[in-house]
Amino acid sequence: MSLDDLTFVERYGPWALVAGASEGVGAEYARAMAQRGLNVVLLARRQDELDTLAAAVRAETGVETRAVTVDLAGTDAMTKILDATAGVEIGMMMYCAGADPNYASFLANPVEIPLALVHRNCLVPMQMCHQFAGPMAIRGRGAIVLVSSAAGLAGAPNMVAYGASKAFDMVMAEALWAELHDSGVDVLSLVLGVTDTPALRRLLTRRGALADPRDPIPIEGVSTGAEVVREAIANLSNGPTWLVGDHLRESSKLLRALTRNEAVMAMIQQSGGAMAARPDAQVSA
Numbered sequence: 001m002s003l004d005d006l007t008f009v010e011r012y013g014p015w016a017l018v019a020g021a022s023e024g025v026g027a028e029y030a031r032a033m034a035q036r037g038l039n040v041v042l043l044a045r046r047q048d049e050l051d052t053l054a055a056a057v058r059a060e061t062g063v064e065t066r067a068v069t070v071d072l073a074g075t076d077a078m079t080k081i082l083d084a085t086a087g088v089e090i091g092m093m094m095y096c097a098g099a100d101p102n103y104a105s106f107l108a109n110p111v112e113i114p115l116a117l118v119h120r121n122c123l124v125p126m127q128m129c130h131q132f133a134g135p136m137a138i139r140g141r142g143a144i145v146l147v148s149s150a151a152g153l154a155g156a157p158n159m160v161a162y163g164a165s166k167a168f169d170m171v172m173a174e175a176l177w178a179e180l181h182d183s184g185v186d187v188l189s190l191v192l193g194v195t196d197t198p199a200l201r202r203l204l205t206r207r208g209a210l211a212d213p214r215d216p217i218p219i220e221g222v223s224t225g226a227e228v229v230r231e232a233i234a235n236l237s238n239g240p241t242w243l244v245g246d247h248l249r250e251s252s253k254l255l256r257a258l259t260r261n262e263a264v265m266a267m268i269q270q271s272g273g274a275m276a277a278r279p280d281a282q283v284s285a
């Protein structure tokens with residue numbers, strides 16, 4: 001039987017593990033997995049939000065849930081993830097946690113802050129890929145989705161650790177795809193442009209671009225979490241990389257036509273201009 005003949009649950013179940021599931025894209029992705037019949041392990045720092053989501057998911061879909069608080073920037077993160085997933089078969093792993101709430105120059109903070117970001121965005125997803133990809137490859141099915149960012153396409157100010165970590169995630173996913181896709185495991189680097197998430201809204205509010213992060217007015221010209229999840233699921237087997245949204249797909253074409261040095265200059269220019277005129281256009285996204 002070919003992979004295309006399997007149902008979603010047979011191919012990617014029975015459990016999905018979502019790191020960064022308490023809100024935004026990760027929460028939507030977890031919901032979408034449950035709607036397709038997968039049980040879900042939900043990871044993030046805020047237990048209340050995870051419990052609320054888990055209860056809603058159970059009520060809507062009847063799947064099993066585990067809601068486990070873990071700081072993915074902590075050195076004990078992997079131990080907690082192993083505890084959280086004990087005894088269950090992970091057929092789908094999505095690593096979503098990753099935004100930079102600071103958006104500041106490299107020297108503005110003590111080095112521990114970018115190091116913690118690198119731990120959360122690079123080391124922990126690498127440990128998780130190593131842990132969960134092996135059994136998937138043996139079973140000959142499964143999926144790993146690593147959420148990356150346009151910030152990883154070229155260097156830009158105020159995103160030293162963040163942009164570098166997102167480039168790391170992109171290349172890690174691409175290389176894993178190269179190693180695993182013949183074994184039946186889908187690997188996808190899911191590259192996002194600016195996306196309307198609670199984290200983005202909190203950042204815009206801190207910068208004075210939004211009055212209230214819970215303001216229901218849509219932010220114009222950016223992707224929504226629902227669009228991201230829809231494109232991710234539709235393209236699970238179209239890896240190694242999927243850029244989300246027409247706008248990002250077009251602007252990445254322009255970027256690819258430039259030399260690396262020109263691309264950095266373009267990022268600097270966009271960052272300066274956009275930051276002055278429209279702070280949401282160059283969030284550390």
Ligand SMILES: NC(=O)c1ccc[n+]([C@@H]2O[C@H](COP(=O)([O-])OP(=O)(O)OC[C@H]3O[C@@H](n4cnc5c(N)ncnc54)[C@H](OP(=O)(O)O)[C@@H]3O)[C@@H](O)[C@H]2O)c1
Nearest residue numbers: 020022023024045046072097098099149194195197199285
């Ligand atoms: N929003 C954008 O404009 C944008 C653009 C491009 C790429 N992206 C990427 O999209 C992904 C999601 O971004 P986002 O805007 O939703 O913000 P985010 O801050 O990455 O939040 C997403 C989830 O991650 C969890 N999380 C964050 N830090 C964590 C930690 N140390 N330990 C455990 N969980 C943690 C958050 O929950 P808790 O606070 O409960 O822990 C939340 O559930 C990120 O990878 C980001 O790089 C976003």
